[in-house]
Amino acid sequence: METAEPDLSAELLALDNQLCFAVYSANHAITRMYKPLLDRLGVTYPQYLVLLVLWERDSVRVGEIGERLMLETNTLTPLLKRLETLGLVDRQRSPQDERRVIVSLTDKGRNLRGEAARLPERVFAASGCSVPEVQELRGALVALRDRLRARSGE
Secondary structure, three states: OHHHOOOHHHHHHOHHOOHHHHHHHHHHHHHHHHHHHHHHHOHHHHHHHHHHHHHHOOOOHHHHHHHHOOOOOHHHHHHHHHHHOOOOOEEOOOOOOOOOEEEEEEEHHHHHHHHHHHHHHHHHHOOOOOHHHHHHHHHHHHHHHHHHHHHHOO
């Protein structure tokens, strides 16, 4: 008498068993949680990420921002233009190399940092996780990202 073997391929392809879907859906939940907080600041989530880079170090090349955020210039340029329209950043050609564009915070952009300072605390509280849980999760995700990037040749 033969016993039916479980269909492993069906189990492996189940949506709820996919790492990619867990990461995707968690990212979606995080960005949805950020939206009302960022709406109060008048910026989108990708614009907020650009501002985070500039709040760490002001007056950087577009390429450096792209490297930090893992974004191509053609994706980053519209974000920067919108931030400039909002009066949060200035873009200037480098006097040393006209091909390079330097992005700097305006006073309004620097002042927005103070308003944004409470966002991480609110997001952390909304997660319902302890500090060690968040640190462990972040560490695991960064390690996974770095391994995948190394294997893809980035």
